[in-house]
Amino acid sequence: MDYSRQLFQYILSGLSNGAIYALIGFGFAMIYNATGIINFAQGEFVMLGGMLTVFFLTVLKLSIIPAIVLAVVISTIVGICFERLAIRPLKNAKPLSLIIITIGASIFIRGAAMLIWGKDTHAVPAFSGNDPIYIAGATILPQHLWIFAVTILIIIAGRIFFNYSITGKAMRACAYNAQAAGLVGINVKNMVLLSFAISSAIGSMAGIIIAPLTMTSYDVGVMLGLKGFCAVIIGGMSSGLSTVMGGLLLGLLEALGAGYISASYKDAIAFIILLLILFIRPEGLFAKKEAERF
Amino acid sequence: MFLKKQNIMTEKRQQILVFFIFATAVLMVPLFLKGSYLLNVLVFVGINTMLAVALNLLLGYAGQISLGHAAFFGIGAYISGIITTRFPIDPFLIIILAAFCAGVLAFVIGFPILKLKGHYLAMATLGFGVILYIIFNETVDFTGGPSGLSSIPSLHIGSLVFDNDWNNYYLVWVFTLAVMLLSINLFQSRIGRALRAIHDSEVAARVMGVNARVLKVQIFTVSAVISAVAGSLYAHIMTFIAPASFGFNFSVELLTMVVIGGLGSIYGSFLGAAILTMLPEFLRVFQDFDIIVYGLMLMLITMFMPGGLVGGMQKMAEITVAKIRKMKGKNAQA
Numbered sequence: 243m244d245y246s247r248q249l250f251q252y253i254l255s256g257l258s259n260g261a262i263y264a265l266i267g268f269g270f271a272m273i274y275n276a277t278g279i280i281n282f283a284q285g286e287f288v289m290l291g292g293m294l295t296v297f298f299l300t301v302l303k304l305s306i307i308p309a310i311v312l313a314v315v316i317s318t319i320v321g322i323c324f325e326r327l328a329i330r331p332l333k334n335a336k337p338l339s340l341i342i343i344t345i346g347a348s349i350f351i352r353g354a355a356m357l358i359w360g361k362d363t364h365a366v367p368a369f370s371g372n373d374p375i376y377i378a379g380a381t382i383l384p385q386h387l388w389i390f391a392v393t394i395l396i397i398i399a400g401r402i403f404f405n406y407s408i409t410g411k412a413m414r415a416c417a418y419n420a421q422a423a424g425l426v427g428i429n430v431k432n433m434v435l436l437s438f439a440i441s442s443a444i445g446s447m448a449g450i451i452i453a454p455l456t457m458t459s460y461d462v463g464v465m466l467g468l469k470g471f472c473a474v475i476i477g478g479m480s481s482g483l484s485t486v487m488g489g490l491l492l493g494l495l496e497a498l499g500a501g502y503i504s505a506s507y508k509d510a511i512a513f514i515i516l517l518l519i520l521f522i523r524p525e526g527l528f529a530k531k532e533a534e535r536f
Numbered sequence: 537m538f539l540k541k542q543n544i545m546t547e548k549r550q551q552i553l554v555f556f557i558f559a560t561a562v563l564m565v566p567l568f569l570k571g572s573y574l575l576n577v578l579v580f581v582g583i584n585t586m587l588a589v590a591l592n593l594l595l596g597y598a599g600q601i602s603l604g605h606a607a608f609f610g611i612g613a614y615i616s617g618i619i620t621t622r623f624p625i626d627p628f629l630i631i632i633l634a635a636f637c638a639g640v641l642a643f644v645i646g647f648p649i650l651k652l653k654g655h656y657l658a659m660a661t662l663g664f665g666v667i668l669y670i671i672f673n674e675t676v677d678f679t680g681g682p683s684g685l686s687s688i689p690s691l692h693i694g695s696l697v698f699d700n701d702w703n704n705y706y707l708v709w710v711f712t713l714a715v716m717l718l719s720i721n722l723f724q725s726r727i728g729r730a731l732r733a734i735h736d737s738e739v740a741a742r743v744m745g746v747n748a749r750v751l752k753v754q755i756f757t758v759s760a761v762i763s764a765v766a767g768s769l770y771a772h773i774m775t776f777i778a779p780a781s782f783g784f785n786f787s788v789e790l791l792t793m794v795v796i797g798g799l800g801s802i803y804g805s806f807l808g809a810a811i812l813t814m815l816p817e818f819l820r821v822f823q824d825f826d827i828i829v830y831g832l833m834l835m836l837i838t839m840f841m842p843g844g845l846v847g848g849m850q851k852m853a854e855i856t857v858a859k860i861r862k863m864k865g866k867n868a869q870a
Binding site: 337356471 | 595599603649652653655656659660662663667674828829
């Protein structure tokens, strides 16, 4: 009995972390599909979301909702500036240059955050209290429910956007074949800009909802960004839903590994999975993407 | 045809000449800096140059990125550190052992990792680096964990102990110069040409009969071995090591050195290593800003000066020469 309760607890916390990885992975996949770039700065938007919320809450003393909205808006603006200033001027650059540029941007954003907000770790209050809820002997915090709810909402919204709105369809067209999309009158440049805007918004949202559980500081982006990338590799870049599955699977494996194998190697588990998948199915994952990118 | 061959010969001779001038300058420097703090900084410039050249072999020659090179540096440092603090064996033997271990590891993981390209290669090497960083941190019984491993003995040859800046300078720079000479020769060799072919187009290189898969793994292995030797030297010179020196941030710092110096340029790697090692030492203000400045340098140099500082200077020199020629031509016409 005790054993199954423990297992259930691990599964719950694994799924909530997994949801965060899924959201971050979603941002990776969106930019990759629009531009073929893996944005190494993705994790920094997650950090920005959390840190900006802390800033608005504690320094400007805003209440939680305007603080979150402002944090998402500002992160999105940073994402847009990043695309305009660093990505767009480099048309047809080699992958190597693009990797180095997004790494540069990631360090720059992290450094700026460190200068502005210092090196301290900050706590963000939970959205609706810290009273644990008991489900089948396992405890769950209200914040976990928030994470599940926000993730599901964002994924549903994404699905509707990409399948039913004209802009969403245009973005899918660009992902499928940018040249052909340009020929039928879609402004490909704007779609790329939009993909950066959306993925930085989603990234910052992920950072905001996880901040109350894990605390936040200027350097949380690196690890979270990498885990999001693992999620995308596990699930595949092809569709939103498989990224979500990848994220949840990663979260679960990590939680179970930390619980039953070794807590101190928790972070290593994600990377071992990443390497194994890249080694075993390096082309298999791409092949799926070639057939259908969104 | 004959003429062309002669040109290559002179180019090679020119390169060797430049190298000997550089080497002489490097070996003369301590004479002017005896007892100065600068000498201590230059020891670390030497270690970082070695690492930057190693990464440049992979990144600049073969066009394959690695974001986990600090891990090989760490392997060298920890193997030397752990064994020499426990057993009274000649540390130089352990350097060879460390280099061998790093080489075997690089060779084994090289095959699956270097199958990947571009962003995926970057992520896989990064993942490898993070895994090793976690191992350095968590195997407390061996590495001392986050608080580090101390009292690593200094290197010695007979009664010559490498425990002061003067001796360390020569120790490090003999290794560094050897690595630089090796890399310059490699660039001019058949292997170097094959690597550059892979850099430009792997498919075309394969079509021409270059065994790209094996060659990439080989250069990755060479690069890892050099990094491990640098790590061993670092451990013996510092006599203290901690995982923080071998993390992702240091991998990025190495990348920055190579990029700002110039991809594929050996002297560029030296320049990049010198700049990144000396700036924080001399600009105290720089301390808090270093991370932001690295980020900016990486972005701006990649965007506006793809050849790095050395490439940029060469270009500038070419433009000036062309201008002077033009002026001369005009004068002659007049």
